[in-house]
Amino acid sequence: MELLLDISLLSMLVATAIGIAVSRDLLAAVMLSSIYGLLSANFFVTMDAVDVAFTEASVGAGISPLLMFATLAIVGRFERYPHQRALPALLLVVLTGAMLILATLDIPAFGDPNAPAQTHVAPRFINESGTEIGIPNMVTSVLASYRGFDTFGEVTVVFAAVVGVLALLGSSLPAAGRKLPDTLLQASNHRILRIVSKILVAPIMLFALYVQFHGDYGPGGGFQAGVIFAAAIIIYTMLFGLEAAMKVINVTVLRVLAAFGVLLYGSVGLVAMLNGKNFLDYDALAADPVHGQHYGIIVIELGVGITVAAVMMLIYFAFAGRLIDRSHKS
Amino acid sequence: MLTVTTITLLVVMAMALSRAFVGPTVFDRILAANVFGTKTVLLIAVVGFLFGRPEFLDIALVYALINFIGVVGMLRLIEYLEEDKQSTEDGR
Amino acid sequence: MSPLEIISAVLLAIGSFLVLSGAIGLLRFPDVYSRMHAAGITDTLGAVAILLGLMFLAGWTLVLAKLIMILLFLLLTGPTASHTLGKAAWKSGLQPLTDGREPAGDSGKGAE
Structure with a gap:
């Protein structure tokens, strides 16, 4: 089968x-x-x-x-x-x-027991993560704790991507006070679609939060949650126009949040260093190492989620603002 | 029965995929993509039961939401492109 | 087989049949509106039947709650997507196929 x-x-x-x-x-x-x-x-x-x-x-x-x-x-x-x-x-x-x-x-063939991936660090992750990290989802343990430094790099890459996009399109980001003649972007004739989407936006956000905080126990985590959250905002923007979305979301705050998530992640590492352990060693965060791991993973996942959500929204808003600028000129 | 359902869903996905290739209009493609997405949700749910791993359902749930967002995005794009085309034609 | 398993098997069979018939319609029907008709209706009902069939296998667990949520989302989004698609196709100037006419899609704005 x-x-x-x-x-x-x-x-x-x-x-x-x-x-x-x-x-x-x-x-x-x-x-x-x-x-x-x-x-x-x-x-x-x-x-x-x-x-x-x-x-x-x-x-x-x-x-x-x-x-x-x-x-x-x-x-x-x-x-x-x-x-x-x-x-x-x-x-x-x-x-x-x-x-x-x-x-x-x-x-080596898929699932080969003698493959290097199976013989070096994997046994340690599989056998010890339950006692060392203490959360059921092994993938999250590896991603957020054992390989926390790699994930830090990934979040920085995401942040660098938005810096690049904003360097190119930043001038078309819609500002809060600006007038936005975006009849093109509003779907005012789609009444059924608007109502159904309005019903769906809140559950999607709620689901994003579930994915964010349930990542220790089931599939999920900061990356996925941030993307899902941003998708909810994007669908709202697609149907109700950029001007309506700007009433809810402040682009300046989004920029700060995109940086804040990365900083939050990094500062967890610094706190661990100040407590006399290695960078991003969450054992240092509490008296009991397992509790420390829990705190660390929750905080860094939150940082990842905030950055990813803010970055996705910023990129979309930059594109949409560009679209309006263009239709304005022509 | 789960096996039969899985095979049926795979066949249906292949059929929807061929409709997405053939077209001929862009709406046929969107329709096919929508059908494909729904079938993916069902396939993941059924496969989760078949393999005895019902926690796969979280992914099915994500698909059910994402698929709709994707379809709405496509439709809005087509509408935008057509309005854009009309407004530039009027301007000439 | 317990009664629950029999009910579930029947529902899964119904769902599979509906889904398959919808796909045949999607492949064989002549124009976009009739394809939408075939796919939209069977998509929703087939999904409901299959998910109900799975619910009978799940028992009273968190899995059941998730299945119900998937079902609710599909019931909300499926018909909405079909409706919007039909509306967009109509607005783009695509004419439905009536007797003795060229199939839509070879001409008109929606064609490539």
């Missing part, structure tokens, strides 16, 4: 990838890439990688198509220049692909 699932999901994945490459309609390509996200999350589920599937669901199938739609609204739906048959490019891609396939031959 599992083999059948894997084979059919992976063959659909290949078909989708070919479809994306062939399609000249960018809208169809983005849509297929969202299906691609759904499919890959599906086989992550069959491989028992529930947390990865969760991330793929919220990021790959959720927020990235939304951001790409916003991009398409600015650049248009079709490729402006005709496809060129570039033989060197094809050659290069085939060569790289062949080398990658060659490299997979050296990778």
Whole structure:
């Protein structure tokens, strides 16, 4: 059964990838890439990688198509220049692909007990995380505590990304007091859609909080929660216009929050250092090391969630503001 | 019965995918993507029961929400592009 | 098999049948509106049947609550998405297929 699932999901994945490459309609390509996200999350589920599937669901199938739609609204739906048959490019891609396939031959088989991944640190994580960290979801223990420094790096990358986007599009960020003639962005004729979405926005936010704070016990955590929270705000903005959203959300506060999350994460590490342990060693946060781990993980997950949510919203608002600027000029 | 349902869902997903490839209109593609998303939710729920891991349901729940947001986003984009096209044509 | 399992199997079978018939309609029907008709209706009812079938397997647990929540979300979002899709297609100037006419999609604004 599992083999059948894997084979059919992976063959659909290949078909989708070919479809994306062939399609000249960018809208169809983005849509297929969202299906691609759904499919890959599906086989992550069959491989028992529930947390990865969760991330793929919220990021790959959720927020990235939304951001790409916003991009398409600015650049248009079709490729402006005709496809060129570039033989060197094809050659290069085939060569790289062949080398990658060659490299997979050296990778140990999936689930091989003698693979290095299974013999070095994994036994420690599996056997000791229950007593050392004391939370049921082992993935969260590894992500937030054992590998806390890596996750810190990831959050910094997310923050750096928004700094880059704002450097390019920051001037079109909608300010609180500015007049926003965005009839284009308001769906005032979609009454049913507006009402249903209004009902849904609050449960989506609530679900984001559940994902945020339930990450210790089940799949989830700061990254996924931040994305889901931002998605709720984005759907509100899509249907009620930017001006209505600006009444709820202050862009300046969002900028501060994006930095605050990273700082919160880093300051947990500093507190641990001040208490005489290593950077991001949560044992130092409380008298009982397991309690310290709990506090540390909750605080850093919160930092991750705040940063990711603020960054996603900022990027979307920058795109939407750009759209308004553009329709204003023309 | 769970096995039969899983296989059916896989077949349906493949059919929806082929409709997403063929089109011909963009609305066919959106429809296919929507059907695909719903089937993914169901597949994850059913597979969770099949493998005895019902905590997979959190992911199904996320999909049920995300799928709707995606469809709304696509529709808004198409509407925006058409209004944009009309307004630039009027301007000429 | 316990009675609950039998009920669940029946519901799952109904759901599978509905979902499959909807997919056949999605593939075989001639224009976008009839495809929407096939997919929209069976999507909702099929999902309800399958989720109900799973609920009978779950028993009184947190899993049941999550299944109910998924069901509620699908019941809210499925018909709304179909409705909005139909409305957007109509607004874009896509004509439904009537007897003796060219299938919609070969001409008109919505076509590529």
